[in-house]
Amino acid sequence: MTTSTEAIELSIVMPCLNEAETLAVCIDKARGYLARSGVIGEVVIADNGSTDGSQDIARAHGARVVDVPAKGYGSALMGGIEAAHGRYVIMGDADDSYDFSNLDLFVERLRAGDQLVMGNRFKGGIADGAMPPLHKYLGNPVLSWIGRVLFRSPIGDFHCGLRGFNRQAILDLHLQTTGMEFASEVVVKSTLGGLRVSEVPTTLDKDGRSRPPHLRSWRDGWRHLRFLLIFSPRWLFLIPGAVAFFVGFLGTLFLAFGPIALGDLGLDVLTQLYLTALSVVGYQSVLFAILTKIYAQHEGFRIPRSRNFDRLERRISLESGALVGLALFVVGLVIAIVQFTGWASGGFGALDTRATLRFAIPAVLFMILGAQTIMSGMFLGVLNVGLKRDR
Structure with a gap:
């Protein structure tokens, strides 16, 4: 039966x-x-x-x-x-x-x-x-x-x-x-x-x-x-990355104008260098969080989303990433050119290492962030290439 x-x-x-x-x-x-x-x-x-x-x-x-x-x-x-x-x-x-x-x-x-x-x-x-x-x-x-x-x-x-x-x-x-x-x-x-x-x-x-x-x-x-x-949640990469980026970025800029004393603690170019590294790592973490979510959605994974993220996704593209990245890179390049011009006008002589680094470090930071942004925009462009899929 x-x-x-x-x-x-x-x-x-x-x-x-x-x-x-x-x-x-x-x-x-x-x-x-x-x-x-x-x-x-x-x-x-x-x-x-x-x-x-x-x-x-x-x-x-x-x-x-x-x-x-x-x-x-x-x-x-x-x-x-x-x-x-x-x-x-x-x-x-x-x-x-x-x-x-x-x-x-x-x-x-x-x-x-x-x-x-x-x-x-x-x-x-x-x-x-x-x-x-x-x-x-x-x-x-x-x-x-x-x-x-x-x-x-x-x-x-x-x-x-x-x-x-x-x-x-x-x-x-x-x-x-x-x-x-x-x-x-x-x-x-x-x-x-x-x-x-x-x-x-x-x-x-x-x-x-x-x-x-x-x-x-x-x-x-x-x-x-x-x-x-x-599927990692926001608190794993996005939020810690954003905090690390802003702390590192703002600290790097503040120290460009001179050392900072916090009681008995003195912060100078060495701290500025490590804050730059913190900023780069934090920025990469934020980009990773955003791109993995977009990739997951692109591949058909139905992951929890928010209206803020949806608005962000609509605004970012290869073109916008390239423009923002180029702007950041140009800021760093301008600082580098100004420093090089000043060095050249002095006959390429000895430089005050500490004073030079105060602005060289932010210049490098801007160029790195610009390059990261451009590359991330290009990766997003690759994701958005229309492909025929067997599903």
């Missing part, structure tokens, strides 16, 4: 790329859970181009196979999620490291109204040898900590491969990533989107396959971190 798709409550989705060794046991555990619990569900295998007969194995064990031609972990999962018939989806890797026979806690939280339920392997237990020490003690804890700090997320294990969610709520997030960073995108966008997020303890067993996993530690770790930086 077949089950109507409207009656399906839970879809268990597994991405698959040559998982013939472990796929059957994963499907059997998942179907066993559905039979034991009485949950009306299905098992969906999102196949990403297997060449080892995984598709036939999946069908033989009662799973529905969805062919996903677009390569990548995220692509495979999104293909499976879109094809799923259940109101809820629980996704997990088909390497027999997750226990598909024990999904009660996930279903309980989903039925209670949570829209994303993450497994936490550190709370549930990690079998000996199931996770490389690099991942267990550095990669996962550090990236999860960064995610919690940046996005005020309650999740302690950002990269757990076993997670459940309300299918429509996740589809409404318009997820974009195609690779391993998909794991972070789900958590970050769910948190920023105000979804009800929770976590339950789950276990991690040793990978049942004889071949190496698809995961590449440093490459995929960097992709996760890069994604987190794209």
Whole structure:
């Protein structure tokens, strides 16, 4: 007897790329859970181009196979999620490291109204040898900590491969990533989107396959971190960068007119030089914050925006960046020319180093800021080049 798709409550989705060794046991555990619990569900295998007969194995064990031609972990999962018939989806890797026979806690939280339920392997237990020490003690804890700090997320294990969610709520997030960073995108966008997020303890067993996993530690770790930086909040780069820039910039200009005494503390050209460096770093941080937000929007990531940022984005362009940058650079160049002219009129003799530096340092600062602004405007121009995209 077949089950109507409207009656399906839970879809268990597994991405698959040559998982013939472990796929059957994963499907059997998942179907066993559905039979034991009485949950009306299905098992969906999102196949990403297997060449080892995984598709036939999946069908033989009662799973529905969805062919996903677009390569990548995220692509495979999104293909499976879109094809799923259940109101809820629980996704997990088909390497027999997750226990598909024990999904009660996930279903309980989903039925209670949570829209994303993450497994936490550190709370549930990690079998000996199931996770490389690099991942267990550095990669996962550090990236999860960064995610919690940046996005005020309650999740302690950002990269757990076993997670459940309300299918429509996740589809409404318009997820974009195609690779391993998909794991972070789900958590970050769910948190920023105000979804009800929770976590339950789950276990991690040793990978049942004889071949190496698809995961590449440093490459995929960097992709996760890069994604987190794209969504970084204003207080991480924009606000500290703006404060650093204005403190450094104003300090550099004030010290151009002579030393400043603050009680027993004397500030002179050496302080001016370090303030210039602070200003440059702060300005670069501000540019990074602005450009990453524009890049994210350009690439289709739906990130939190403000009316002030939207107004700023409409006003900046390659042309405006070039004009502002050129103006800053010319100010510095004029100061340099004036100094050079004065040196030449004196027969290129010895200079008062301290007095010369007082104005040479601001000149250099203006030229650096001008060059940074011009280059950022050019990068923005590159982003705005119209391209045909397959989406």
